[in-house]
Amino acid sequence: MIEVVQGDITALAVDAIVNAANTALLGGGGVDGAIHRAAGPQLLAASRALGGCPTGEAKLTPGFRLPARWVIHVVGPLWRGGRHGEPALLENGYRRSFELALEQEARSIAFPAISTGVYGYPKRQAACVAVGVMREYEPRFERIVACCFSADDARLYQEVLERGVPGDETPEDAPESGP
Ligand code: AR6
Numbered sequence: 001m002i003e004v005v006q007g008d009i010t011a012l013a014v015d016a017i018v019n020a021a022n023t024a025l026l027g028g029g030g031v032d033g034a035i036h037r038a039a040g041p042q043l044l045a046a047s048r049a050l051g052g053c054p055t056g057e058a059k060l061t062p063g064f065r066l067p068a069r070w071v072i073h074v075v076g077p078l079w080r081g082g083r084h085g086e087p088a089l090l091e092n093g094y095r096r097s098f099e100l101a102l103e104q105e106a107r108s109i110a111f112p113a114i115s116t117g118v119y120g121y122p123k124r125q126a127a128c129v130a131v132g133v134m135r136e137y138e139p140r141f142e143r144i145v146a147c148c149f150s151a152d153d154a155r156l157y158q159e160v161l162e163r164g165v166p167g168d169e170t171p172e173d174a175p176e177s178g179p
Helices: 030-039 041-048 086-103 123-140 151-163
Strands: 002-006 016-021 058-062 070-075 108-111 143-148
Touching: 002 123, 002 151, 016 030, 016 086, 030 041, 041 058, 058 086, 070 086, 086 108, 086 123, 123 143, 123 151, 143 151
Parallel strands: 002 143, 016 070, 016 108, 108 143
Antiparallel strands: 058 070
């Protein structure tokens, strides 16, 4: 099940939350700063030991003081107009996050809107990428949360979820696939 939740991702009691980090993995602003503050200083020490992370990839640490057991640190692409491989990098970031979660047998995972803050990725395009990968992994999780900080972002995700992602089968045309 994919669920849109508006609020602070650090409060969510899921197996894994995803952090929109940068290649240094040493904290930052936005959701990264919020996660480091809420998890406590052990998170920085654990992140430091990872030695950074390339764009489009992800790495895992414990959640320390967070309700979530794990934090998956993903580095989304900085938006540079869309012709520098941004969609493929963003998609890969979502996919790698899911794969790391599955390795830990996580059944629930929450994502922020990766790259859509400081990194400037257009929100609707990013939501389409996110929902496309979420749909792919939906059968393997009990709960996938799209955690949106603003009400506008939550509405956008809801709309993308309801309408389907361009290129997918639209729900109206898709054959019934059981209960
Ligand atoms: N819970 C959920 N979502 C949040 C929270 C929160 N507590 N705080 C912010 N957001 P951004 P990026 C949303 O800028 O664009 C950092 O400095 C926010 O509204 O956090 O991937 C890193 O260290 C937006 O929708 O991440 C990197 O240097 C989304 O999270 C850089 O920013 C992502 O915004 C990464 O930039």
